[in-house]
Amino acid sequence: MIEILGLHLIKKTVNQDDIRTYHLYFTDDMVKAGTDITFFDFLGIPKGKQGKNGITRLGFRVPNDKASEWWQDRLDKFEISHDESKTRFGAKYFYFYDFDDQQYQLVSEEKPWCC
Incomplete structure (x- = not known):
């Protein structure tokens, strides 16, 4: 999905709360403000469920x-x-x-x- 949106991985760090997990940073080619998004790469977890609030x-x-x-x-x-x-x-x-x-x-x- 990230590539389809035209975003690229710009930084990969270790999650400080769980060192077995990466913290991935994505942005556009120009690194414009507002185009960045981050994810934590937890392996083997089920799909998320939407909660309240x-x-x-x-x-x-x-x-x-x-x-x-x-x-x-x-x-x-x-x-x-x-x-x-x-x-x-x-x-x-x-x-x-x-x-x-x-x-x-x-x-x-x-x-x-x-x-």
């Missing part, structure tokens, strides 16, 4: 609705599960999911004609 979805921004459509097509090409576009607070967005059922959303920054 937790962060359940990671969000990424794109500059406009056209870019959002491009990303939907790209996810289709790689057979990545995603929902149809919806609108919230005047912005288009859609949800998608990785192999581990981690939940993501992609939000368009295109501003609607408004007052």
